[in-house]
Structure formats: structure tokens, C-alpha cells
Amino acid sequence: xxxxxxxxxxLSDGASENAPPKEQETREEMLSRHRKExxxxxxxxxxxxxxAAKGSKAEQKAKKKQVDExxxxxxxxxxxxxxxxxxxxxxxxxxxxxxxxxNLDTLVKxxxxxxxGVQSDxxxxxKSVKRRExxxxxEAAREQRIQEEQSNILSDRVIENExxxxxxxxxxxxxxxxxPDGHCLxxxxxxxLALHSGGLSPYTYLELRHMAAxxxxxxxxxxxxxxxxxxxxxxxSDDSVVERFENYCREVETTAAWGGQLELGALTHVxxxxxxxxxxxxxxxxxxxxxxxxxxxxxxxxSIMLSYHRHAFGLGEHYNSVVRSLS
Numbered sequence: 001x002x003x004x005x006x007x008x009x010x011l012s013d014g015a016s017e018n019a020p021p022k023e024q025e026t027r028e029e030m031l032s033r034h035r036k037e038x039x040x041x042x043x044x045x046x047x048x049x050x051x052a053a054k055g056s057k058a059e060q061k062a063k064k065k066q067v068d069e070x071x072x073x074x075x076x077x078x079x080x081x082x083x084x085x086x087x088x089x090x091x092x093x094x095x096x097x098x099x100x101x102x103n104l105d106t107l108v109k110x111x112x113x114x115x116x117g118v119q120s121d122x123x124x125x126x127k128s129v130k131r132r133e134x135x136x137x138x139e140a141a142r143e144q145r146i147q148e149e150q151s152n153i154l155s156d157r158v159i160e161n162e163x164x165x166x167x168x169x170x171x172x173x174x175x176x177x178x179x180p181d182g183h184c185l186x187x188x189x190x191x192x193l194a195l196h197s198g199g200l201s202p203y204t205y206l207e208l209r210h211m212a213a214x215x216x217x218x219x220x221x222x223x224x225x226x227x228x229x230x231x232x233x234x235x236x237s238d239d240s241v242v243e244r245f246e247n248y249c250r251e252v253e254t255t256a257a258w259g260g261q262l263e264l265g266a267l268t269h270v271x272x273x274x275x276x277x278x279x280x281x282x283x284x285x286x287x288x289x290x291x292x293x294x295x296x297x298x299x300x301x302x303s304i305m306l307s308y309h310r311h312a313f314g315l316g317e318h319y320n321s322v323v324r325s326l327s
Contacts, residue, residue, distance in 0.1 A: 030085060030086075031139070034082050037078060037082075038078070041074060041078060042180075046177055046180075048067045048070070048071070049064065049177055050177060052067050057325065061165075064161075064165075068157075068158045068161065072155065072158065156310075157311040160281050160309060160310060160311045161280060163280035163281070164278060164280030164307060164309075165280075167278060167280065167284075168278060168307075172324055172325050173278075173322050173323065173324060173325060174323060174325040175307055175320045175323075176191060176320060176321040176322075176323055177320055178191065178318075178320045178321055180318050181256060182255075182257065182258055183256055184258075184259075184318050184319045185258070185259030185260075185264070185306075186205035186206070186208040186209050186212075186259060186263075188306050188319045188321045189271075189304060189306070190203065190208060191321040192304045192306070193271075193304075195321075195323060209253055210253055211266075211267070211270045211271075212252060212259070212263045212266040212270065213250070213252040213253035213266075214253075214270075215267075215269060215270045216249050216252070216262065216263075216266045217246065219266075220242070220245060220246075223245070223265070224241070224242075224245055226262060226265075227241075227245050227248065227262065228241060259319075260317070261285075264277070264287055265287060268287045268291065271304075272288075272291050273288060273291055273303065273304050274286070274288045274291045274292035274293075274303040274304070275287040275303065275304045276303050276304070276305045276306070276322075277306050277307070277308050277319075278306070278308070279307065279309075279310070280309070281308075281310040281311070282308070282310070305321070305322035305323070306319050306321060306322060307319065307320045307322050
């Protein structure tokens with residue numbers, strides 16, 4: 001557990017570095033620091049998991065459990081500190097719906113730069129104050145949601161990981177962590193292709209993006225029904241739907257937009273590969289069964305194996321690469 005201990009020391013050092021400064025922060029600085037600290041905790045969790053992925057299977061399992069427990073503990077401490085700091089802006093936790101509404105109102109006022117002190121009955125907020133409060137409402141709601149959901153994300157993540165591990169272990173499979181940067185689906189496929197070729201992948205994750213987008217554009221009639229099932233607006237014309245789908249394909253090609261089943265469907269055909277997606281939250285999914293082969297003697301017949309994580313990070317869905325366990 002030496003490597004995991006080192007990562008825990010880093011987390012402790014990071015908590016000290018990110019401790020609230022003595023001088024009063026502005027509201028923008030505090031909210032920005034909170035989001036940065038949450039992101040740093042997620043990055044350090046990945047580093048701890050990588051450090052724990054050494055030794056026998058039993059040792060790895062014990063270290064991973066310890067990492068999950070440590071991260072949950074650190075997340076709870078971070079959430080508590082953030083709540084205390086938000087209290088300095090006029091926000092405080094509450095149990096009843098009425099109290100929670102009042103707390104959110106005070107947080108909105110704090111973010112908008114409005115005094116949260118007791119005002120006389122005769123005083124009325126000016127129009128400029130009302131406008132600031134209105135602009136701050138959405139930001140305050142988002143900040144409160146982050147605070148409330150952070151612990152839920154971590155607990156759901158632990159449960160999801162345990163279910164996925166119980167599913168993969170009897171199959172002799174384990175997970176390779178992929179960077180959560182919006183390109184995770186394509187990076188995971190790139191990792192699989194590199195393993196199949198015994199070296200470098202024939203395609204980079206950016207090239208895989210181009211290939212998926214190109215295939216969807218060329219075979220739009222095959223993908224439009226699935227696109228419409230999630231993106232159709234009432235009263236929308238066929239021309240506008242086609243235009244939105246073309247814009248969607250351009251985003252797939254040129255941005256870090258997260259990939260999903262549409263992109264997986266395109267990749268399975270453009271690569272002519274059977275793709276297996278394991279999940280701890282949903283039933284496993286197979287794509288490209290027509291490319292599946294009973295023979296495993298050639299690398300061209302190997303299936304691409306991925307894992308889908310609904311609760312991996314607060315930023316959204318995530319894909320990792322699934323490989324044969326060395327042990």
C-alpha cells in the first residue's frame with residue numbers, strides 16, 4: 001500500500017494548499033475555487049487508482065476498496081468545508097423544504113452581491129438589485145446542486161464499481177482507466193486497438209472521431225431515427241432535423257463532445273469490429289454482432305471491450321477500456 005499511501009499524502013497536502021485564505025474572497029473566487037477543488041479531487045482519485053493497480057488480484061482489490069473509502073472521506077470533508085465557506089456568504093444547511101428555500105434565497109443574494117442582513121419593512125430592492133438576483137439565481141442553484149450531489153456521486157460510484165467488478169472478475173477481466181476529457185470513448189477504443197495490434201493503434205482517438213462522424217454523415221438515413229428519438233422537437237420540419245443532424249456530426253468531428261451509442265454504432269461498422277460494453281448500472285450491450293468471430297487466433301477477430309460508467313465523474317458519462325487480467 002506504499003503507493004496508495006503516497007497518494008493519500010498528496011491529497012492531504014492538496015487539502016492544506018486549498019484551505020480557505022485568511023483574506024476574504026470575492027464570491028466569484030470562492031465558487032471558482034470550489035469547482036477547482038472538486039476537479040482536483042477527481043484527478044487525484046484517478047492517480048490513486050493507478051497507484052493501487054499493482055500486485056496480486058487480492059492486493060489490488062483491497063487497495064481499490066481503501067482508495068474508494070479514502071476518497072469518500074475526503075469528499076465528505078471537502079463538502080463540509082465548502083458548506084462552511086458558503087455560510088460566510090449567507091448560506092446555511094437546512095432540513096425542511098421551507099428552510100432550504102430560504103437558504104437558497106440567501107445564497108442567491110450573496111452571489112448577486114446583495115446584503116443578507118435584516119432590512120426594514122419599508123425598504124424595497126431596486127431594479128438593479130432585482131436584476132442581479134435574477135442573474136445569480138441560476139448560478140446559485142447550480143452551486144447548491146453541486147454541493148448536494150457530490151456525496152451522492154461518490155456513493156453511487158462505489159456501488160457501480162463494485163457491481164462492475166463482480167461482473168468482470170469471473171470473466172478474468174479488469175479495467176484500464178481512461179482520461180475523462182470528453183474523448184474517453186475514442187481513447188478507450190484507441191487503447192483496445194493498440195492492444196490488439198501489440199503496439200500502437202492504427203488510428204488515434206482524433207482519427208476515430210473523424211471516422212465516426214464521416215460514417216454517420218454518409219449513412220444519415222440509418223442514424224436519423226435514433227437521433228430523432230432523443231432530439232426531436234414538436235413541429236420541427238424534416239429540413240431542420242437533417243440540418244441539426246449535420247451540425248451534430250460536425251461537433252462529433254471537431255469538438256470534445258462526449259460519445260454515446262450513435263458513435264459506437266458508427267465505429268463498429270467503420271472498424272468492422274464487434275464491440276462489447278460492460279456496465280455496473282445497466283445491462284451489457286453488444287454491437288456489431290455480425291463482425292463477431294468464434295476464433296481468437298487472429299488480432300483482427302478480437303472484440304473491442306469497453307466499460308460504461310454512469311457515475312464515474314460529476315461531469316457526465318464515462319468509458320474505460322476492459323482487458324484480460326494478468327493474474
